Amino acid sequence: MYVVRRVAVSDMHQCRGILAEDVVGKDGALLLPRGSVYPWNGDAAAVSENLLRQGVDTLLVREELSVSVEELEHLLRQGEIPIARVDPELAMKTVRQIGEVFERMYETGGAEEDLTALTATGRLLARELSRTPQILFSLAAVRDADEYTYVHSLNVALLTGFLASRLFPDQPDLVEAATTGGLLHDLGKARVPLEILNKPAKLDDREFSVMRNHALWGEELARRGGVTDSLILSVIRSHHERWQGGGYPDRLQGSEIPVLGRVGAVADVFDALTSKRVYKEPSAKRQALNLLVDHAGDHFDPHIVRTLLAAIGLFPPGSVVELSDGRVGIVLASAGRDLMRPRVLVSEASWHDMAGMQIATSVLDLSGRADLRVVSILGDLGKIPLS
Known part of the structure; x- marks a missing residue:
């Protein structure tokens, strides 16, 4: 990433960049071509002195852009332009909760109280969404492979709830169910062997066959944990169904797929594409959006993809x-x-x-x-x- 700015020749020693335009002297001669890299080859001080003699006192320079979300927030606070984000403490608490539930599921199969607490957190997240119009600033980054499933569950909850709030703005109960379903959508992965779940390469046919079971296992674990809301269960079971069929576990198509399952499918793929994994770097949000648009009408409900596009724009x-x-x-x-x-x-x-x-x-x-x-x-x- 780069930023273009005009720099005084006398301050060029503070820069590391390339010229964004040709530099021409008083007589029209080319002094430095566009694309020249600073520090210049040879005597930088002599080059700078020559530029000043020729009446060139500023240069248009492209410098590498280095800006983090935290630095962006610093700028926004200075300019009194706050970004509304889901409470970071609630986000961290949610990821810890998901991790604890998965660990107990691995060890004992889990307990009803585990999911009772997690569904209550889902309701809290849904209420947070009402004050978070730009959801992409609330999605959390995955730092290492071990936490991927937990952070991904948080992000899918936020995206599923956000899309549901756009699709059904006057149905808060449905938004709650969508958010909670997103939080629990990968619950069945607690039954997938870790060597398959964390494999740093493409799964073979046998491994993928095991992985495909996680939607059914997740619904079973949720029911065992006391989840009875059919809308929540539909996200867990149906988020891998495809609009034109061929998905799993039920090979449904079109409107046969529960609507929150269709919403969860879009949220799940968008976050997976934009997350760092052991075997891939994250895609840019624009690239992920392009893929969803390309597959609207075959993998994804086109109305839901259009809703996401309208909410976040082409940029x-x-x-x-x-x-x-x-x-x-x-x-x-x-x-x-x-x-x-x-x-x-x-x-x-x-x-x-x-x-x-x-x-x-x-x-x-x-x-x-x-x-x-x-x-x-x-x-x-x-x-x-x-x-």
């Missing part, structure tokens, strides 16, 4: 984008109905100079700026690590 929150005026910013939200013109946070200084500084920032609503547009995506901030 998902957290995307680092280059604007048509050369500035680089971070997408905060989709702006109304125009999916191509989001709200973007821009800074008046190099992003990686921000730590501990008071830096001027502003939010541009591109839906009201006919003179500005996004010309490219430079990168993705990714997810927030659980501390």
Whole structure:
């Protein structure tokens, strides 16, 4: 990822970057071509002196962008532009709870009180979603292979509940069921041998046959743990069904698939694609969204994919984008109905100079700026690590 900024020649020694434009002298001669890398080959001081003699006192430079979600939040607080996120303490508590439930499931098969506490947490998460319009800033990053299933369960709960709130805005009970179902959707993986669950490579046919059982095992474990809500159970059982058939465990298709199972399927795949695994790096949110769009109508309910697209836009929150005026910013939200013109946070200084500084920032609503547009995506901030 890179940021473009204009730098005084006298300050070039503080930079590490490449020229974003040709540098031309007073007589029209090319002094430095676009793409030249600083520090220059040879005597950097002599090159700088020559530039100043030629009347060149600033250079347009592309520098590597280094910005974390935490640094973004620092900037937003300075500019009084808060990101509404699910309570981090609740998120951490949820991941610990899921881990404890899975461990007891492995050891003893689990107990009813385990799932009673977890379903109560699902209700808390559902209430948190009502104040969290940009859900992508609340998704947690996976730090190591051992915690993947637990963090993934949290993220799928948040995404499933978020989508349900968009699809059924006047049905809070359904949003609660969707969130709780997302939290429990992989419960059956507690019965999958660890050597299959954590295998750092593609599963063979025998291993995949075992893995496919987790949807049925999860429903069984949930019922044994006292879960009777058919909506919650439908997420657990049906999140691997496919819109045109061929999924599992029941090979349902279209509207035969329970609606929250269809919602869970979209949430499950989006988070899996954007998560780091032993065998792959995370995909950018835009790439994951493109895959969902490509498979809308075969793997996924197209209406649910359209709902996700409308909620996060073509440039998902957290995307680092280059604007048509050369500035680089971070997408905060989709702006109304125009999916191509989001709200973007821009800074008046190099992003990686921000730590501990008071830096001027502003939010541009591109839906009201006919003179500005996004010309490219430079990168993705990714997810927030659980501390």
